[in-house]
Amino acid sequence: MVNQAEIDVRTADDDVERSFGVDEDLVRAAETALSDGKLGELDDLIAALHASELADLLEELTPDSRLLLLDHVREELDPEILPNLDDVVREDILEQLDPEEVAAVITELETDDAVDVFENVAEADQAQVLERLSPSDRALVEEALSYPEDSAGRLMQRELVTVPKDWSVGNTIDYMRERAANLPRDFYEIYAVDEERHPVGSIPLSRLMRNQRGVRIDDIMLTDVRAARVQMDQEEVALMFKQFALVSAPVVNDDGQLMGVITADDVVHVIHEEAEEDIMRLGGVREDDFYEAVLDTTRARFSWLLANLGTAIIASLVIGLFDAAIEQVVALAILMPIVASMGGNAGTQTLTVAVRALAMKELTATNAARIVGKEIIVGGINGMLFAVLMGGIAWLWFGQPVIGLIIAAAMVVNLLIAGFAGVTIPIVLQRLRIDPAVGSAVVLTTVTDVVGFVSFLGLAALILL
Amino acid sequence: MVNQAEIDVRTADDDVERSFGVDEDLVRAAETALSDGKLGELDDLIAALHASELADLLEELTPDSRLLLLDHVREELDPEILPNLDDVVREDILEQLDPEEVAAVITELETDDAVDVFENVAEADQAQVLERLSPSDRALVEEALSYPEDSAGRLMQRELVTVPKDWSVGNTIDYMRERAANLPRDFYEIYAVDEERHPVGSIPLSRLMRNQRGVRIDDIMLTDVRAARVQMDQEEVALMFKQFALVSAPVVNDDGQLMGVITADDVVHVIHEEAEEDIMRLGGVREDDFYEAVLDTTRARFSWLLANLGTAIIASLVIGLFDAAIEQVVALAILMPIVASMGGNAGTQTLTVAVRALAMKELTATNAARIVGKEIIVGGINGMLFAVLMGGIAWLWFGQPVIGLIIAAAMVVNLLIAGFAGVTIPIVLQRLRIDPAVGSAVVLTTVTDVVGFVSFLGLAALILL
Numbered sequence: 001m002v003n004q005a006e007i008d009v010r011t012a013d014d015d016v017e018r019s020f021g022v023d024e025d026l027v028r029a030a031e032t033a034l035s036d037g038k039l040g041e042l043d044d045l046i047a048a049l050h051a052s053e054l055a056d057l058l059e060e061l062t063p064d065s066r067l068l069l070l071d072h073v074r075e076e077l078d079p080e081i082l083p084n085l086d087d088v089v090r091e092d093i094l095e096q097l098d099p100e101e102v103a104a105v106i107t108e109l110e111t112d113d114a115v116d117v118f119e120n121v122a123e124a125d126q127a128q129v130l131e132r133l134s135p136s137d138r139a140l141v142e143e144a145l146s147y148p149e150d151s152a153g154r155l156m157q158r159e160l161v162t163v164p165k166d167w168s169v170g171n172t173i174d175y176m177r178e179r180a181a182n183l184p185r186d187f188y189e190i191y192a193v194d195e196e197r198h199p200v201g202s203i204p205l206s207r208l209m210r211n212q213r214g215v216r217i218d219d220i221m222l223t224d225v226r227a228a229r230v231q232m233d234q235e236e237v238a239l240m241f242k243q244f245a246l247v248s249a250p251v252v253n254d255d256g257q258l259m260g261v262i263t264a265d266d267v268v269h270v271i272h273e274e275a276e277e278d279i280m281r282l283g284g285v286r287e288d289d290f291y292e293a294v295l296d297t298t299r300a301r302f303s304w305l306l307a308n309l310g311t312a313i314i315a316s317l318v319i320g321l322f323d324a325a326i327e328q329v330v331a332l333a334i335l336m337p338i339v340a341s342m343g344g345n346a347g348t349q350t351l352t353v354a355v356r357a358l359a360m361k362e363l364t365a366t367n368a369a370r371i372v373g374k375e376i377i378v379g380g381i382n383g384m385l386f387a388v389l390m391g392g393i394a395w396l397w398f399g400q401p402v403i404g405l406i407i408a409a410a411m412v413v414n415l416l417i418a419g420f421a422g423v424t425i426p427i428v429l430q431r432l433r434i435d436p437a438v439g440s441a442v443v444l445t446t447v448t449d450v451v452g453f454v455s456f457l458g459l460a461a462l463i464l465l
Numbered sequence: 466m467v468n469q470a471e472i473d474v475r476t477a478d479d480d481v482e483r484s485f486g487v488d489e490d491l492v493r494a495a496e497t498a499l500s501d502g503k504l505g506e507l508d509d510l511i512a513a514l515h516a517s518e519l520a521d522l523l524e525e526l527t528p529d530s531r532l533l534l535l536d537h538v539r540e541e542l543d544p545e546i547l548p549n550l551d552d553v554v555r556e557d558i559l560e561q562l563d564p565e566e567v568a569a570v571i572t573e574l575e576t577d578d579a580v581d582v583f584e585n586v587a588e589a590d591q592a593q594v595l596e597r598l599s600p601s602d603r604a605l606v607e608e609a610l611s612y613p614e615d616s617a618g619r620l621m622q623r624e625l626v627t628v629p630k631d632w633s634v635g636n637t638i639d640y641m642r643e644r645a646a647n648l649p650r651d652f653y654e655i656y657a658v659d660e661e662r663h664p665v666g667s668i669p670l671s672r673l674m675r676n677q678r679g680v681r682i683d684d685i686m687l688t689d690v691r692a693a694r695v696q697m698d699q700e701e702v703a704l705m706f707k708q709f710a711l712v713s714a715p716v717v718n719d720d721g722q723l724m725g726v727i728t729a730d731d732v733v734h735v736i737h738e739e740a741e742e743d744i745m746r747l748g749g750v751r752e753d754d755f756y757e758a759v760l761d762t763t764r765a766r767f768s769w770l771l772a773n774l775g776t777a778i779i780a781s782l783v784i785g786l787f788d789a790a791i792e793q794v795v796a797l798a799i800l801m802p803i804v805a806s807m808g809g810n811a812g813t814q815t816l817t818v819a820v821r822a823l824a825m826k827e828l829t830a831t832n833a834a835r836i837v838g839k840e841i842i843v844g845g846i847n848g849m850l851f852a853v854l855m856g857g858i859a860w861l862w863f864g865q866p867v868i869g870l871i872i873a874a875a876m877v878v879n880l881l882i883a884g885f886a887g888v889t890i891p892i893v894l895q896r897l898r899i900d901p902a903v904g905s906a907v908v909l910t911t912v913t914d915v916v917g918f919v920s921f922l923g924l925a926a927l928i929l930l
Contacts, residue, residue: 024831052708060832173638173674180675187671188653188712205670206652209638210645242737243517245730247653247712264729265710268736272707275740276821279747283817284810290822290836298843301814305847308810309855312803319802323795330788333798337784337805337914338777345749345773349766352748356741357755366489367525371755378763382770390774449802 022049022057030057034068042072055084058093059291070096077101079108082117088291090120099125103132106141110185111158112266115144152237153230155270156251156260159184163217165192165200170213172203188248188263192221197257199225199250227252230259234270239361241267278359281437282352284308307442315340315449322457325465331398332460335407339456342386343414343448350375350422351444355436358426372423379419383412402463410456414448421447487514487522495522499533507537520549523558524756535561542566544573547582553756555585564590568597571606575650576623577731580609617702618695620735621716621725624649628682630657630665635678637668653713653728657686662722664690664715692717695724699735704826706732743824746902747817749773772907780805780914787922790930796863797925800872804921807851808879808913815840815887816909820901823891837888844884848877867928875921879913886912 026045033042046054054073058066058081070093073081082090082105094102094117102121106114106129118141121129130138140158147153161183163172172190176183190208192201201221211220227250228237240249241264248263273287280287284304289297319326319336326333354371357363363371391408395401425443426436491510498507511519519538523531523546535558538546547555547570559567559582567586571579571594583606586594595603605623612618626648628637637655641648655673657666666686676685692715693702705714706729713728738752745752749769754762784791784801791798819836822828828836852873860869890908891901 024829027831050709052710056708059827060829062835176674177677183671183675185671186669186712204651205674206648206650208674209641209670210648212642238733241730242733243521244515245517245733247651247729264712264733265706268703268707268710268729268732271733271736272740275737275744279740279744279821280817282744283747283813285814285818289814289818290827294839294842294846297839298846301811301843302847302850304814305807305810305851309803309807309851312806313858315806316799316803319799323799326798327792327795330792333791333801334781334784334788336798337802338774338781340802341777341780341910341914342770342774345770346766348748349750349769352745353750353754356744362524362755364489364492364525366492370527374759374762377759378766381759381763382767385767386770386774393778445806449806 022053022060027057027060030069031061031065034061034065034072039072042069046073051078051080052084054078055081059086059089063092066092067096074101077105079105080113083109083113086288086291087120088288088293090117091122094121099128099132102129107133107137111140111144111260112155112262113157115141115154118145119149147230148233150234151230152228152232152234152251152262153259155234155237155266156228156230156262157184158260159187160250160258160261161187161190162193162197162199162258163190165194165216165218165221167192167217168213169208169211169215169217169220172208172217173213186263187261191225191250191258191261192217193258196255199227199252199258201225202250204247225250227258228262229254235274235359237262238267238270238274242271274359278355278437281435282355282441284441304442308445311442311446311449314446315453318450318453319457322453322461325457325461329403329460329464331394331400331403332457335394335403336453336456338390339407339410339414340449340452342390342411343418343452344445346379346382346415347418347422347444347448348441350379350419351426351440354423354426355440358430358436363423363427368427372420375419375423376416377419379415379417380412383415386415387411403460406459406463407456409459410452413455414452417451418444418448487518487525492522492525495534496526496530499526499530499537504537507534511538516543516545517549519543520546524551524554528557531557532561539566542570544570545578548574548578551753551756552585553753555582556587559586564593564597567594572598572602576605576609576725577620577727578622580606580619583610584614612695613698615699616695617693617697617699617716617727618724620699620702620731621693621695621727622649623725624652625715625723625726626652626655627658627662627664627723628655630659630681630683630686632657632682633678634673634676634680634682634685637673637682638678651728652726656690656715656723656726657682658723661720664692664717664723666690667715669712690715692723693727694719700739700824702727703732703735703739707736739824743820743902746900747820747906749906769907773910776907776911776914779911780918783915783918784922787918787926790922790926794868794925794929796859796865796868797922800859800868801918801921803855804872804875804879805914805917807855807876808883808917809910811844811847811880812883812887812909812913813906815844815884816891816905819888819891820905823895823901828888828892833892837885840884840888841881842884844880844882845877848880851880852876868925871924871928872921874924875917878920879917882916883909883913 030042030045033045058069061069085093106118109117133141144154161176163175189202189204191199192203194200201218201223202225203217203221207220226240226244226246228240230251230253246264248261250258251260251262253259277287280289286300354363387408390411391404394407395404421444426440429436429439495507495510498510523534526534550558571583574582598606609619626641628640654667654669656664657668659665666683666688667690668682668686672685691705691709691711693705695716695718713726715723716725716727718724742752745754751765819828855876856869856873859872860866886909891905894901894904
């Protein structure tokens with residue numbers, strides 16, 4: 001019987017700046033308690049935290065405090081903290097733990113989380129951790145690792161409930177009550193399987209609930225089962241959940257046998273991660289950037305900037321071709337960045353839409369021609385509008401109508417090309433099996449810079465010299 | 466009893482380019498069948514499609530074919546198609562339907578989807594649709610509309626199952642069997658409520674399943690209930706689901722009374738939408754861009770480009786201050802875009818990380834100072850690396866060591882400022898209640914352009930003239 005006082009309905013609200021996770025005061029208080037060695041106070045602070053909140057706290061503490069907190073909770077470490085940590089912090093924490101402790105954590109977790117954590121164990125220590133697992137757990141981890149990274153096989157939990165399709169609702173409920181201790185912690189549907197363990201139907205628990213004990217499973221099961229194969233990429237899995245508004249889905253091997261189940265809470269993480277990946281890659285950074293140490297961040301960003309330096313130098317070489325024109329008419333040097341920059345921005349708009357549409361499979365071979373056409377028209381219209389606008393400004397600024405005309409013409413050319421390049425570059429990169437989110441921006445900037453400078457300076461050289 | 470032949474386990478696979486949704490051949494075939502008026506063929510093509518797939522097909526068809534297909538399926542329109550459509554296409558379709566037909570669709574849907582669809586009805590027609598709903602449906606729609614857009618109140622479905630906490634597992638199951646016809650279509654947990662309808666516990670169905678009939682609900686219910694308030698923003702709801710790995714969550718009003726429930730499949734859409742919003746805004750486009758008509762797209766993109774033109778003109782005005790230096794040393798005009806572009810790219814890297822970290826509430830007042838510090842250090846280190854690299858290149862290129870020195874110094878300055886501005890601009894915009902994803906890029910480019918040109922040309926003017 002539950003004491004009324006223990007009932008704790010927490011509601012989250014918009015009014016507070018941070019509704020869940022750990023608030024800033026808590027982080028500060030924990031930081032102080034740790035550095036002053038007041039561990040009693042610390043215990044009061046963290047007593048009510050969910051594993052995912054303790055994980056947030058570990059992430060937000062300074063590295064030194066993080067280790068102090070870890071030492072403090074280490075004896076009774078909640079295994080659920082580990083899967084909730086960001087990769088960088090997780091590796092940090094795993095390095096501090098003995099193989100014994102890591103094995104204990106992995107044993108407690110469900111397969112998908114266990115494998116997720118195991119992947120962050122330093123390679124040199126992985127064998128030692130595996131040795132300390134039970135033979136069956138070791139086999140599950142090794143099998144999961146045999147599937148490609150970011151595949152359904154890695155994402156699924158092996159714990160699930162299956163019944164023969166000729167059972168009744170009553171049999172099924174009795175069976176679950178008997179096996180209560182061995183059931184997965186949370187599940188939302190059970191599967192009817194044939195003798196070869198092929199899933200032949202799914203029965204959402206809410207469907208099981210509304211039927212009388214005598215009803216047969218194969219009379220109520222849904223036979224339109226949407227299953228993922230073990231090798232399927234997690235991004236595809238997420239799209240499948242989104243397409244069919246799923247809350248859980250079975251995973252089958254190449255022989256169509258039921259291997260595990262993926263639940264919506266895992267998919268929420270995947271969607272989040274994949275969107276994060278696209279955002280970060282478009283911005284030229286890695287996904288873990290925020291929690292990475294200064295030197296790792298610097299190194300990762302350096303390579304992207306180096307690619308951009310290459311782009312910028314190419315653009316400068318193009319400018320160098322027209323040094324005579326610039327020496328005679330300094331207005332050209334003043335105006336030329338405008339053409340390049342407008343092309344770059346217009347191209348980025350198109351690129352952003354195209355990269356996302358490719359990721360969401362909305363941009364396909366069927367509609368590619370139509371979309372390219374649309375982008376050229378949009379680029380053309382905006383090009384003409386900005387040609388008039390900027391042509392007028394340049395004329396007024398330098399008092400020479402011809403300079404206005406030149407920048408107007410260059411603007412139309414560059415915005416047309418920007419629209420065309422913004423959609424074709426990601427399509428071509430995808431065909432070449434290069435992630436469009438990573439490579440597109442560099443290629444696009446090169447195109448819009450070169451076209452911008454060549455059209456503006458080239459036209460000027462032709463007309464003015 | 467299910468015929469074995471009807472059992473249809475569909476697995477999606479990586480090998481095929483498009484595993485679900487509609488494939489390109491289907492779109493083409495449907496397009497042909499529609500334009501040739503071969504409606505029998507069309508029926509064969511669409512017979513096996515899920516409502517969400519039919520929605521995809523409607524999205525991918527040309528506007529003319531879309532209307533033809535709508536006319537064809539209109540008589541037996543599956544209401545679930547509407548909530549699965551993109552906003553732009555949905556509005557298109559709703560415009561074609563009579564208020565009668567729209568009311569029929571809304572009546573069939575669960576509250577969250579019903580309201581979602583109703584919001585896309587043209588304002589002039591909304592009253593007519595409302596009139597045609599049953600009084601209770603009308604009240605539900607009107608109540609949902611009274612909650613802020615993108616709030617938990619809009620996202621929740623009102624259909625849910627509650628029981629008094631002193632019931633037994635047996636009572637509860639019997640109650641659900643009796644009310645089978647009135648239960649929500651899918652649900653994953655039920656709630657124990659007190660006399661005032663406050664939720665006092667949640668009981669996942671899998672938990673109900675594993676307990677004997679005699680067990681009391683208040684002995685097995687989870688008392689740590691994570692509820693959302695009706696006004697809570699959907700982005701907060703999504704963060705709550707992610708934080709606690711939820712599959713469903715109750716929604717309460719200001720008095721803490723249970724009003725509805727949000728399920729993970731809705732949250733999957735929200736996460737997707739919110740990430741999409743951030744990606745699109747960072748790229749200077751609107752979320753609906755892909756499906757918008759040419760003129761709408763052009764107009765929406767124009768305003769962003771106009772802001773960027775302002776930025777570019779400011780940068781050019783700065784260049785104009787140094788026209789004397791450029792006239793004397795044309796190398797300056799050739800090299801100056803490199804400094805500006807490297808600053809822009811380095812700043813964008815920082816900006817991308819900062820905007821996402823703000824959205825994910827990872828960047829907070831507590832760690833802001835530390836993150837700004839980190840960005841300045843990263844900017845400084847990369848600034849020095851690129852100073853050496855580009856300084857050397859410029860020296861070799863123009864044979865003047867002093868030009869190498871000038872560009873090296875400007876590079877350090879601009880990358881330092883880019884790191885600092887990249888993280889402080891979004892923080893400041895957020896404080897000013899401006900969406901950092903929208904405004905940051907324009908402000909940042911202005912800063913990195915101006916600083917880039919001033920530091921490079923200014924230093925050159927000082928040293929060379």
